[in-house]
Amino acid sequence: QVQLVESGGGVVQPGGSLRLSCTASGRTFAIYWVRWYRQSTGNEREFVASIGWSGGSIGYADSVKGRFTISRDNSKSTVYLQMNSLKPEDTAEYYCKAGGAGTAYWGQGTQVTVSS
DSSP: OEEEEEEOOEEEOTTOOEEEEEEEEESGGGOOEEEEEEEOTTSOOEEEEEEETTSOSOEEOTTTTTTEEEEEETTTTEEEEEEOSOOGGGOEEEEEEEEOSSOEEEOOOEEEEEOO
16 A cells, blocks of 8 residues: 655745645555645645656646646655745645556645635
């Protein structure tokens, strides 16, 4: 099994920045890719960003392109989501998801609130 733990959420003013972390443990050799999703109240969960476990195959949703950066720390089983120029509409619960050989795992989520 793979366990995922998100951290780094909090409250920030519009225009501010946060860095989210997704740390994997367990059978991390089985992870092929990691994706970030977010879900706000009353809305469906939406894709935010994706990265291959090797650090390649990076992609972003149009809504965050140019503001968010996904990356992996090669010395840790951790994927980051650097969020800059945050907007109130970025307010949501953020989740990481890791996929492998026919399986996928979700983290518990971390709340991001952008408010003045």
